[in-house]
Amino acid sequence: MHQPIRRIAITTGGGDAPGLNAVIQAVTRSALQRGWTCVGIRDGYDGLLRPERYGPGEGLIPLTLPRVDGIAALGGTLLGSTNQGNPFAYPVRQADGSTALIDRSQDLLDALSRERVDALVAVGGDGSLAIAHRLAQRGLPVVGVPKTIDNDLDGTVTTFGFDTAVAFASECIDRLHTTAASHHRIIAVEVMGRYAGWIALHAGLAGGAHAILLPELPFDLAPVAEMVRRRDAQGQSHSLVVVAEGAHPRGGERALSGPAEAGHAERLGGMGEQVSQALARLAGKDARCVVLGHLLRGGSPSAFDRVAALRFGAAAVRALAAGLSGVMVALDGNTVRPVPLADVAGRMKAVPLDGDTLATARDLGICLGQ
Amino acid sequence: MHQPIRRIAITTGGGDAPGLNAVIQAVTRSALQRGWTCVGIRDGYDGLLRPERYGPGEGLIPLTLPRVDGIAALGGTLLGSTNQGNPFAYPVRQADGSTALIDRSQDLLDALSRERVDALVAVGGDGSLAIAHRLAQRGLPVVGVPKTIDNDLDGTVTTFGFDTAVAFASECIDRLHTTAASHHRIIAVEVMGRYAGWIALHAGLAGGAHAILLPELPFDLAPVAEMVRRRDAQGQSHSLVVVAEGAHPRGGERALSGPAEAGHAERLGGMGEQVSQALARLAGKDARCVVLGHLLRGGSPSAFDRVAALRFGAAAVRALAAGLSGVMVALDGNTVRPVPLADVAGRMKAVPLDGDTLATARDLGICLGQ
Amino acid sequence: MHQPIRRIAITTGGGDAPGLNAVIQAVTRSALQRGWTCVGIRDGYDGLLRPERYGPGEGLIPLTLPRVDGIAALGGTLLGSTNQGNPFAYPVRQADGSTALIDRSQDLLDALSRERVDALVAVGGDGSLAIAHRLAQRGLPVVGVPKTIDNDLDGTVTTFGFDTAVAFASECIDRLHTTAASHHRIIAVEVMGRYAGWIALHAGLAGGAHAILLPELPFDLAPVAEMVRRRDAQGQSHSLVVVAEGAHPRGGERALSGPAEAGHAERLGGMGEQVSQALARLAGKDARCVVLGHLLRGGSPSAFDRVAALRFGAAAVRALAAGLSGVMVALDGNTVRPVPLADVAGRMKAVPLDGDTLATARDLGICLGQ
């Protein structure tokens, strides 16, 4: 049985995602409502592991009501950089100039103890949740909050950040329709998604793409070029192809390159660019590539993501108050519930090949490169 | 066993909702992919029941690929007005000038048969789905698609239209913060939701409201006024109160009126206006009311709603192709599935008082008038 | 000749307007670039006139680079409330409980002198600029920055806030089209503009309104009702009427009321509501009113307004550096220039009846109630 909680800390890890500040607000307000105090750890765990980088006492940010007022609508995170060292494999410069990865988890637990932090809310993706899991195993009460733009975390129906990314990608595709049409072009739109095609699939559907290429479905370009030609024949002289960055051709990247490129394959650019160039050749049309990448991480969270983030944050505090540890809060149907971190860690949620969303794309006649 | 389908019709009923055109597009493209043809019935069922209002053959709109191209991003519905007569109780002007409600369902079935329509996709809310259910019982293959801005239909985790409404309401609340603050005011924001407070709760959370009043929780204004005074004392001289149109005070409307109004209660305005006036009196501050009502029904659907609407539309056609009838397509977790219309008809989905979303509002310190 | 400036203050007055924070940022950064320091006066002039309301030294906000970082994108104003007392007629509670208006301008000048403020940037509308003018006449170096949502300040082609208001009003009108169409309704949309119809005219044009009623053109409803009937006859069963809050019927308000209302004219509501009810009677159709009022004051400024506000703020500091006083910065063609406050004070810029924008409305067939 854990001792009663009086003070908690919150950390945000991994890449930027819209909704982080809403989680911070919800955790703070929920904690204060219970009479606890709340602090944020700067820059992942660095506020505690590298105190010399900050002024004395500056590694932790006291989270008060005025401090978190209005932040739920803001992108980014109050807590600074999200991309910092793993306390179990922390990069430490050696005497010979090289960098070694050292287990500094005990330093972290000691620092938390010194700061009289009784429990931790850890917000992050796969990597950050694995760290959270290991910290919980060491005896620290820890609750994880899932965070991924890519929607590829298992154990939860969705999380915050994904909706904002899809909405903006879809708005970008909307904008490209008329430009592609005016210039009789193919436009390939590359979106995030190294291992899972959720953003490509949802944004492609919402934006009315004519083809969508996903990591889950190795593609051939021949059917895509055929779709472009069929549209041309019907007087629709433009085509939009949404490409997940992790999509890949059935025969490997070499399958995309024409004779000219064969020699210097090293500078092919991302998958959107490669698809664009190969399609131009195959379909005999002008083609361009637009890479949305970084644009999808930032921005003010959508209302959906704000509500999701607030619910996750509040649920994390409720879980701690109930004495839980080693769990992640997850959306299940219409309810946010705790699930064991052990059950979700290291499991990637791909787009199910037999799911109704992919079936919808097929039923709408969208080419999937098959 | 139904005979094979060659031609289907689609009808949209009830109020305007963002996503109707996306459903129409998905139904059309899915039907054409299967080699079926597809028509839209104008103005609910009036295209078939009042053919004299339209040119010959104009009561049905042939739905072709070019006709539905690009419409998924547009608000409204291709099929004209959504608020028309119920074929089971159709308003017919009598000789004496009065209007009687006549069962014209057989006229409708005959007209569908004459037009060689083999099956129907009926998009609508509670009322329209009940009609769909009765038509299915009469032997017509019918699949329903749930439509409600208010999110109050049972049997499905969510539907299209709600996300767009919440997003816009939340944006409006965002805008009102600085204005309320600059003028030291209370602003009451009235949103749709006669029987269920989903929009008020989600938009209030996303927009950072200080109080939220729902139909599910009869409210007292005293704690709301107390919250306003507490904020004032902390130097935060504005407060935003989100009021569902169907929220109601514990003691009845009379509980809100001051002595001055007691005499002519008949012109009190909506609940937002009443709350605003009563709070001004109770908290001794300037208060205003903004009614979002009609603004929440229209507009281009959000990416979330477009994807949901496309999935519902495609799933409806798949259900018909599988020989189903008398079902509604519904979102269950991450999957759209058919559920029997008999199980959902007439059941309202209120905000659960023990759900985590309401708990989140409480944990954030948002006043619920309790 | 003024002595060299080392420290300036900025004040914001009048109602909320998107872009105030961008002005503050530009003034601050421009001042610091010149080696000056910069402070903001809280709550209009109250930070100096009512120091007891604030902690010691809290009436002025030191404006540093970190303090103004990122604020150009935010609505509202860092400096608190914009609606405070006029130092030349300051409300002071008398011993007998009444309130008298006292000239406290010398108190203000003394306080500025005590705080070693050498010059003032005064951001505001008609009233605030008149105060700025009088302070300049008293010897304080003062430059005004025009601020009006309504676009009705003379001497400048436009100012900040107006574009954001028009953009949002136009988006609201966009949303109402499909809802009005689905329900066969007239919708009257009331927008700000007590004396000038700029917002109504621009938002009505951008949003595709069918009629626009302006303060500059007293209207008859008969031609509006005629337009509604003509649209009905053409199968377009909805109409949108944009009404400036200051629009008025040619014969006075009584001209709008039907026999039923004649008795209790005291509760007619705003002009949008009156137009809606009268049109419902005249055109024999369902009609509703949407009042956008407060929604148009807040929100993140549009890119146009941010650039305008930044240019105005920087130009104000350049004007002070050049030794100017008693001027307002104004947009003239593509250039921001100083103009004498004496030339613009008290002059209202109405929509010119012979201008090309109004001619455009007429050429497009939009009914102006004539």
Place this chain on the structure above:
Amino acid sequence: MHQPIRRIAITTGGGDAPGLNAVIQAVTRSALQRGWTCVGIRDGYDGLLRPERYGPGEGLIPLTLPRVDGIAALGGTLLGSTNQGNPFAYPVRQADGSTALIDRSQDLLDALSRERVDALVAVGGDGSLAIAHRLAQRGLPVVGVPKTIDNDLDGTVTTFGFDTAVAFASECIDRLHTTAASHHRIIAVEVMGRYAGWIALHAGLAGGAHAILLPELPFDLAPVAEMVRRRDAQGQSHSLVVVAEGAHPRGGERALSGPAEAGHAERLGGMGEQVSQALARLAGKDARCVVLGHLLRGGSPSAFDRVAALRFGAAAVRALAAGLSGVMVALDGNTVRPVPLADVAGRMKAVPLDGDTLATARDLGICLGQ
């Protein structure tokens, strides 16, 4: 003296720009109001010059009230592709397979005469307006409407399309702030503007960029790298640099390349990419490039652009009605007026180096690479 006009045509040329459909709507409605008829020429002038591509009579689109209803809010153009052949130098395939440029202006005038078109409204940029000028010199009544995303047409304060492009670019920069900050990165944002830096300057100001590089000001990267280091030293570990595609380093592109690239300069990518790579080297930080290019051409026009486009379209018809020809409608202060095409053709409007907008950037401390 021209004969009375009974029928006019409209053509749109050059790249896609938000607002084209609003011009078409305004021209159509203004013409019909005068009792004229109106047609649109498909695909630039191809609807008349290549009638064989279209069905009989399909090269012209009859523009009626229902046809243009609601289109002012849509991106793109009703008239199809905007990028087609110049009638004075029309590409014609020769017998030997080569392409020759032939003067087909008389074919065009003959076709217009056959179609009983009395006058032409030509919407386009520099090239299209030069064609319009030459057609006017041949005796056809022609009025030009300026169209440029880049804002680089002389003779008019602004035109439509620019505001929408700036607004979207500014929104993209907003989104990149938190991502750049979370990852401690430099992000270079490349925007359109081959010869003029208007979009870069306005979007950079509105989006809070730390450096802006314009075609008008050949840049050095040393001061940009210095700015990045200075921000780093102040704990602001990210920097955003807006780069116009036509910006160029003072010493030529070679000045940007490090030793590694010197060998294969042919694949350097656009200027944004080059700046990003060179800055990474100079400042010793991670740097990325985001190219907005095509995203800035499409989309629904902003309210500002809709109003501008409607005013231009209506003014063009008024000019024709007044018997004018060989003029372009232009915005001058707050009024749209005709100016001679001869005065504006071939004159590029660069960002004035002594203008107040550039002065604003300097006053705000934004690095211009100087």
